[in-house]
Amino acid sequence: MKYISWSATAGEPRVNPALERVGAMIRTISPNRASFGRCSACTVRSLSICGALDQADLAEFERIARQVHFATNEALFSVGQAANSVHSLTSGVARLYKLLPDGRRQVIGFALPGDFLGTAPADRYSFSADAIDSVTACRLSREAFTHFIEHRPHFLIRINEFATRELTMAQEQMLLLGRRTAEEKVASFLISWRERLAQIGDEQPTISLPMSRQDIADYLGLTIETVSRTLTRFEREKMLIIVTGGVRLLDPDRAAAMAAA
Amino acid sequence: MKYISWSATAGEPRVNPALERVGAMIRTISPNRASFGRCSACTVRSLSICGALDQADLAEFERIARQVHFATNEALFSVGQAANSVHSLTSGVARLYKLLPDGRRQVIGFALPGDFLGTAPADRYSFSADAIDSVTACRLSREAFTHFIEHRPHFLIRINEFATRELTMAQEQMLLLGRRTAEEKVASFLISWRERLAQIGDEQPTISLPMSRQDIADYLGLTIETVSRTLTRFEREKMLIIVTGGVRLLDPDRAAAMAAA
DNA sequence: CTTGCCGATTGATCCACATCAAACTGGCCG
DNA sequence: CGGCCAGTTTGATGTGGATCAATCGGCAAG
Numbered sequence: 001m002k003y004i005s006w007s008a009t010a011g012e013p014r015v016n017p018a019l020e021r022v023g024a025m026i027r028t029i030s031p032n033r034a035s036f037g038r039c040s041a042c043t044v045r046s047l048s049i050c051g052a053l054d055q056a057d058l059a060e061f062e063r064i065a066r067q068v069h070f071a072t073n074e075a076l077f078s079v080g081q082a083a084n085s086v087h088s089l090t091s092g093v094a095r096l097y098k099l100l101p102d103g104r105r106q107v108i109g110f111a112l113p114g115d116f117l118g119t120a121p122a123d124r125y126s127f128s129a130d131a132i133d134s135v136t137a138c139r140l141s142r143e144a145f146t147h148f149i150e151h152r153p154h155f156l157i158r159i160n161e162f163a164t165r166e167l168t169m170a171q172e173q174m175l176l177l178g179r180r181t182a183e184e185k186v187a188s189f190l191i192s193w194r195e196r197l198a199q200i201g202d203e204q205p206t207i208s209l210p211m212s213r214q215d216i217a218d219y220l221g222l223t224i225e226t227v228s229r230t231l232t233r234f235e236r237e238k239m240l241i242i243v244t245g246g247v248r249l250l251d252p253d254r255a256a257a258m259a260a261a
Numbered sequence: 262m263k264y265i266s267w268s269a270t271a272g273e274p275r276v277n278p279a280l281e282r283v284g285a286m287i288r289t290i291s292p293n294r295a296s297f298g299r300c301s302a303c304t305v306r307s308l309s310i311c312g313a314l315d316q317a318d319l320a321e322f323e324r325i326a327r328q329v330h331f332a333t334n335e336a337l338f339s340v341g342q343a344a345n346s347v348h349s350l351t352s353g354v355a356r357l358y359k360l361l362p363d364g365r366r367q368v369i370g371f372a373l374p375g376d377f378l379g380t381a382p383a384d385r386y387s388f389s390a391d392a393i394d395s396v397t398a399c400r401l402s403r404e405a406f407t408h409f410i411e412h413r414p415h416f417l418i419r420i421n422e423f424a425t426r427e428l429t430m431a432q433e434q435m436l437l438l439g440r441r442t443a444e445e446k447v448a449s450f451l452i453s454w455r456e457r458l459a460q461i462g463d464e465q466p467t468i469s470l471p472m473s474r475q476d477i478a479d480y481l482g483l484t485i486e487t488v489s490r491t492l493t494r495f496e497r498e499k500m501l502i503i504v505t506g507g508v509r510l511l512d513p514d515r516a517a518a519m520a521a522a
Numbered sequence: 523c524t525t526g527c528c529g530a531t532t533g534a535t536c537c538a539c540a541t542c543a544a545a546c547t548g549g550c551c552g
Numbered sequence: 553c554g555g556c557c558a559g560t561t562t563g564a565t566g567t568g569g570a571t572c573a574a575t576c577g578g579c580a581a582g
Contacts, residue, residue, distance in 0.1 A: 098436045101522055106436040121425045127432060149418075156417045157410075163424040164382045170431035171388060175359045175367040177438035178482030182539065213560065221439030223540060228561055244548080261362055443569065474530065487569055489531055505578080 004103045038062055047114030047200060048088050052158035064144040070094075070131035076117065078128040086118025086145050092135030093210050097218065098127050107219035109169070110193075110211060112200055118145065119163045133210050177221045185220040186230040187258035190240075190247065206248040265364045299323055308375030308461060309349050313419035325405040331355075331392035337378070339389040347379025347406045353396030354471050358479065359388050368480035370430070371454075371472060373461055379406065380424045394471050438482045446481040447491040448519035451501075451508065469507040 039062040045051060053061055067090070070076055076087060076094060094111040108127055111117060117137075120126055140148070149156050176188055194207045202208070209216070217224045231247070234240050239255055241248045249255055300323040306312060314322055328351070331337055337348060337355060355372040369388055372378060378398075381387055401409070410417050437449055455468045463469070470477070478485045492508070495501050500516055502509045510516055 098432065100436070100440060104440040106439045108432045108435050119425050119428055121422065121429050126429050150414060153411060153414050153417060156414060156421065160417065160421050160424060161382065163421060163428060164380050167380055167424060167428050167431060168382050168387050170428060170435065171359065171369045173435055174369050174431065174438060175361070177435060178367045178479075179361060179365040218439075224560080225541085225562085226539060229539095232561070484570060485530080486532085486571085490569095493531070 038067070039065070042090065044090055044114040044200070048090075049116045049155070049158055049162060050088065052155050057152065057155070061148065064148060065138040065140050068137055068139045070135040070137070072131055072133055074131050074135075076129040076131065076135070076137065077125050079125050081125050083120045083123055083125045084142055085139050086116070086142055087129075087137040087139050089113050089115045089117070090136045090138060093132040094129050094135055095132050095211060095215055096127050096129045105218045106221070107215055108173075109166075110215075110219070112196060114200055116159070116162050118142070119159075119166060132215070182220075182222055182226050182230055184258055184261065185222060186216075186227060186234070187255050189216065189220055190249070191252075191256055191259040194249070206243055206246045208246040210245070299328070300326070303351065305351055305375040305461070309351075310377045310416070310419055310423060311349065313416050318413065318416070322409065325409060326399040326401050329398055329400045331396040331398070333392055333394055335392050335396075337390040337392065337396070337398065338386050340386050342386050344381045344384055344386045345403055346400050347377070347403055348390075348398040348400050350374050350376045350378070351397045351399060354393040355390050355396055356393050356472060356476055357388050357390045366479045367482070368476055369434075370427075371476075371480070373457060375461055377420070377423050379403070380420075380427060393476070443481075443483055443487050443491055444494075445519055445522065446483060447477075447488060447495070448516050450477065450481055451510070452513075452517055452520040455510070467504055467507045467509040471506070 039058045089111050096109045097107045213224045213227050217227045239251045300319045350372050357370045358368045360366050474485045474488050478488045500512045
């Protein structure tokens with residue numbers, strides 16, 4: 001059983017992971033906007049790693065950070081590249097994923113505004129990240145970042161909290177991937193996605209789902225057909241309504257019960 | 262499809278996760294051994310978080326650490342307990358796992374000497390850990406630990422490296438759980454387990470497997486029967502020989518190829 | 523040496539989800 | 553406004569690994 005999902009998708013480059021994707025870097029739009037007060041005005045600062053910085057630190061952070069933009073499906077970075085940068089998302093949604101040599105894909109997470117992408121151990125990225133919709137991020141060279149944190153214990157503790165939160169989410173996802181049924185997987189995904197959206201202040205009656213069905217399937221270890229069928233069944237059973245770009249939960253309690261069990 | 266594996270196993274207490282397992286604490290053997298030079302003589306110090314400590318720091322660490330022992334199947338801590346302690350393993354192997362309400366179990370990792378168990382976000386443990394064989398660990402109160410790290414950036418960086426390594430391993434495991442076949446799962450497990458044993462200096466022709474088939478199954482998102490059948494098939498195909506307490510790899514290249522693909 | 527016990531193995535059958543294969547839908551461009 | 557196209561839904565069928573059910577084997581106690 002091999003659920004190859006990504007290799008067949010049109011437009012996705014089958015790059016050699018060891019190869020630098022310089023093209024993506026060059027295409028990156030980097031406006032020379034006035035940097036004064038950029039971080040002070042940052043809408044996600046309190047959510048992000050920067051929430052631990054005071055005014056002085058923030059000014060220094062601002063000096064070493066650069067704002068970068070990514071269009072839909074553009075890569076922030078790819079597995080195997082030299083891990084020269086760290087990123088802090090400020091808008092949009094990114095998918096983080098790993099591939100097997102034959103093209104099978106596992107989405108290991110979705111990054112939202114405030115999320116930090118820099119917890120990599122080695123000198124090479126161990127996963128790829130690309131923009132699901134239009135994405136903006138603060139990019140720092142790893143070198144500058146490492147130097148920045150070295151004598152700021154409070155910031156280091158903050159980074160550590162973020163890593164810990166990531167790890168806990170990964171452990172929860174292992175439980176989901178290894179032991180939950182398709183129905184439970186989809187329900188869990190909806191509930192936890194809604195929860196994450198709420199945490200960044202996006203609390204709406206309809207849960208917005210900017211990622212494709214294929215992305216969801218690859219996140220849950222399912223096929224696109226199973227995700228689609230499960231959502232359709234949920235709709236038939238009046239648990240939710242499928243709308244363009246998301247779902248509206250009619251019976252959140254039932255969904256939560258499915259997600260828990 | 263519900264692969265309940267643990268609830269039926271004899272002897273495993275179906276404790277309320279929210280309930281403190283005071284009994285386990287009391288049963289813990291805590292000899293009043295002379296503490297002089299304990300850390301200096303620690304055989305896994307360079308592998309552990311303590312590898313970042315100089316003599317002075319080590320003396321202070323020793324003051325706040327306490328050595329604890331656990332018998333086979335004894336709990337180091339359980340999900341839902343107040344997360345009052347952190348642990349650094351010094352000998353033995355522990356299984357880390359999460360349960361669903363109906364008893365389905367996911368082993369999220371195996372901890373080896375040198376591994377640090379303290380990367381928890383909240384005030385409660387988000388997973389359980391218990392001894393597979395006889396386990397020894399250094400236990401610190403979370404309070405003392407937090408205070409200890411606060412003004413030691415080098416140590417904090419070390420902790421962060423450990424968390425990052427854990428996270429990377431978790432991401433690799435998500436790929437395995439979501440997208441690999443049973444055969445690939447078992448081969449990957451053998452290869453990566455061998456690698457980890459080698460890293461702690463246990464390099465032997467036979468890979469020692471102190472955990473049960475059930476533990477392996479719950480780690481790989483399979484049933485015990487599938488693990489057993491797959492290993493038997495590997496043996497029939499002369500890739501390995503099953504011996505008591507482990508396996509001997511006859512064709513490591515073939516196993517590695519299976520693990521990679 | 524015999525018995526009991528517990529984990530591991532082996533065999534037969536089943537089923538949840540994958541795979542294969544159309545149709546459908548909604549946004550976009552000419 | 554119509555026709556394309558990428559993503560999604562729906563239907564029919566296949567199968568990898570789960571489930572159910574013995575049996576085996578190593579070891580510890582008697």
